[in-house]
Amino acid sequence: MSTHPLVELAQRLVPAHVVSGDVESSDGRLDALRREGLREFVRMGIPTTRHEEWKYTNLFPFIGLDYSYVPVRWSARAASTDARTSMTEVASALGQHISIRIVDGVVEANLTNVPDGVDILELTSDIVENDKDVARTLGSGAPIGSHPFVALNTALLESGIVIRLRKGVQCELPIHLSVETTANASTLIAPRLLIIAEEGAEADIIHSSHTSGGATVLDVTVVEASIAATAHIRYYKIADDSDASRSISSVTADVHRDATFTSHALSIGGRFVRNDLAIRLCEPSSQGFLYGVSLLAQSEYTDNHTVVDHMVPHCHSEELYKGIYDGSSTGVFNGKIYVRPQAQKTTAYQSNHTLLLSSKAQVQAKPQLEIWADDVKCSHGATMGQVDDEAIFYFRSRGIDEATAKALLTYAFVSEVAEKISLEGLRELVMRRIARRLSAESILA
Amino acid sequence: MTPLLQITNLHASIEDREILKGIDLTVNAGEVHAIMGPNGSGKSTLASVLAGREDYSVTEGSVLFNGKELMELSPEERSREGLFLAFQYPVEIPGVSTANFVKTAVNESRKHRGQEPLEPAAFLALMRERMALVEMDPSFLQRSLNEGFSGGEKKRNEIFQMAMLDPVLAVLDETDSGLDIDALRIVASGVNALRRADNATIVITHYQRLLDHIVPDYVHVLWNGRIVKSGDKSLALELEQRGYDWLKQEAAVEA
Numbered sequence: 001m002s003t004h005p006l007v008e009l010a011q012r013l014v015p016a017h018v019v020s021g022d023v024e025s026s027d028g029r030l031d032a033l034r035r036e037g038l039r040e041f042v043r044m045g046i047p048t049t050r051h052e053e054w055k056y057t058n059l060f061p062f063i064g065l066d067y068s069y070v071p072v073r074w075s076a077r078a079a080s081t082d083a084r085t086s087m088t089e090v091a092s093a094l095g096q097h098i099s100i101r102i103v104d105g106v107v108e109a110n111l112t113n114v115p116d117g118v119d120i121l122e123l124t125s126d127i128v129e130n131d132k133d134v135a136r137t138l139g140s141g142a143p144i145g146s147h148p149f150v151a152l153n154t155a156l157l158e159s160g161i162v163i164r165l166r167k168g169v170q171c172e173l174p175i176h177l178s179v180e181t182t183a184n185a186s187t188l189i190a191p192r193l194l195i196i197a198e199e200g201a202e203a204d205i206i207h208s209s210h211t212s213g214g215a216t217v218l219d220v221t222v223v224e225a226s227i228a229a230t231a232h233i234r235y236y237k238i239a240d241d242s243d244a245s246r247s248i249s250s251v252t253a254d255v256h257r258d259a260t261f262t263s264h265a266l267s268i269g270g271r272f273v274r275n276d277l278a279i280r281l282c283e284p285s286s287q288g289f290l291y292g293v294s295l296l297a298q299s300e301y302t303d304n305h306t307v308v309d310h311m312v313p314h315c316h317s318e319e320l321y322k323g324i325y326d327g328s329s330t331g332v333f334n335g336k337i338y339v340r341p342q343a344q345k346t347t348a349y350q351s352n353h354t355l356l357l358s359s360k361a362q363v364q365a366k367p368q369l370e371i372w373a374d375d376v377k378c379s380h381g382a383t384m385g386q387v388d389d390e391a392i393f394y395f396r397s398r399g400i401d402e403a404t405a406k407a408l409l410t411y412a413f414v415s416e417v418a419e420k421i422s423l424e425g426l427r428e429l430v431m432r433r434i435a436r437r438l439s440a441e442s443i444l445a
Numbered sequence: 446m447t448p449l450l451q452i453t454n455l456h457a458s459i460e461d462r463e464i465l466k467g468i469d470l471t472v473n474a475g476e477v478h479a480i481m482g483p484n485g486s487g488k489s490t491l492a493s494v495l496a497g498r499e500d501y502s503v504t505e506g507s508v509l510f511n512g513k514e515l516m517e518l519s520p521e522e523r524s525r526e527g528l529f530l531a532f533q534y535p536v537e538i539p540g541v542s543t544a545n546f547v548k549t550a551v552n553e554s555r556k557h558r559g560q561e562p563l564e565p566a567a568f569l570a571l572m573r574e575r576m577a578l579v580e581m582d583p584s585f586l587q588r589s590l591n592e593g594f595s596g597g598e599k600k601r602n603e604i605f606q607m608a609m610l611d612p613v614l615a616v617l618d619e620t621d622s623g624l625d626i627d628a629l630r631i632v633a634s635g636v637n638a639l640r641r642a643d644n645a646t647i648v649i650t651h652y653q654r655l656l657d658h659i660v661p662d663y664v665h666v667l668w669n670g671r672i673v674k675s676g677d678k679s680l681a682l683e684l685e686q687r688g689y690d691w692l693k694q695e696a697a698v699e700a
Contacts, residue, residue, distance in 0.1 A: 393498060394536040399554045411540070412589075413540060
């Protein structure tokens, strides 16, 4: 069998000394990790729809393109001021914020307004060697051995971004990581982000991608978060991108005692989005909140695979994903909850609701609860359907036409989860987008 | 004077089963009509057909509303023309606040009449005033429409909406069902407060009880898809005492 072009590309990109690891004594941790990544990627190859985890994820139309790889590297120059128009809307919704941009692979961090105790660092082999938190976090959560694209990202890992929040720091300003890529030929990017929240730290981290230029951009992102005791991190993954974007991401978070990790997966644009999110509740009284909004049209595809792992007693998780699928779009939700034998007194709730606006739109929903403990409260629910006819008639009988009634009802449907977004500007942006998609901006304003 | 509503030989079916078999009814401005009848006689079907519920097909006859053929209008157009249906089972709408719903509805009607939308402050004042008619707490405005409302609260909310839309003709479909006597009194006094010489009300009910509070000018008995007897308010009292069986027999003899 011939080697897949993407595997070939990875093999070409990883230097020989990393691949061979000849000189074990001088071989750094980063190189060792890259070697493992490449080995696993070559072993697993490109997943097909025969693979259970990739059953509905049709990579075939774009995965075999002849990609050029644009590595992430840190810029010596000051941050440029010319923002792509596609990201300005997100940036302006956030108001004053800390901006980290990866523009065509070049990291441009504006660190002038970064408060004390918030470190935004380049991920280098030095820092991996010398910083025990970075060393502990990198490669700890990401499923290198089971997720082919995590393996690919790891194989290509030369540089990346570390956001570290020092003990007790409450970062008032949201931190925005914006990945902006202009491509005139098929382009592969593989950003890596580490989030290290020390004890009691708190921050909002927004992660969005913006593609321009018309050629396909395949973004294979890996985020690893380590949330120490009593820290609270809210992470927003925004897919609001052009038709040329193909996004595959893996986010993992280890949550410790009395800490919380809140994730919002906001898919409001983009041809192809595959989000894997895994939250490990590692110490008692840790909490995970998983929210998602997928607003799809035309032939868009969004696939959310989530895992909540209750490893110890007295942890709590709450998951709510809502989808509105129009056109011939497809939405996938796969939600796993593991409750380990020792994880008594777990409370874990999952729900996933979908509204289909078109007869050609598709939904695949699969809740998967594996509960080994016996003293737990767990529930899951999944619904899919159309806007309720009786509700529409109620609106019409009050003089509100059918299109407006549908828009109001659809908007109401998704607002339940959008309301969980604590950043007001971002929440309003999402709601505005939804209103725009429903062609109902005037009535919903 | 043109009647407000003139129903002539109205036939309606659902899934090929004929429910209304030739209804004739004339309602003039300033009048309150009660339509009574046993379960399954077609009362709620009549309300649904007037409001434009699409499950029913009208197979024969006509309904003139202010001189316009009602059956040619969409449900929303009927509402904007001044028809109001108070639902027997008001629908719960999670995520849409009562205030936003009522505001959207009222502004649609205003637009239809060529009026500007009301200013927010004036609108809020108007909503508070009309809520007081049915003793509804203003906190309901921010709550999702009907969601988690008690039976009585839902019915009061219907009359509140009616007060906001200020219809020419209101059809109250079993508004008394599920109400205790206090809620019934509140709902009825709201309806009475809205009575004027230039509007009219059709009260559909199974029981005479509501008619103690909303006193009708005419009472009609619907049975087997037809109005089999009409009279004044004393007919309701007679039905209360004698039940419907004597009328069914009379109707059977006539047919």
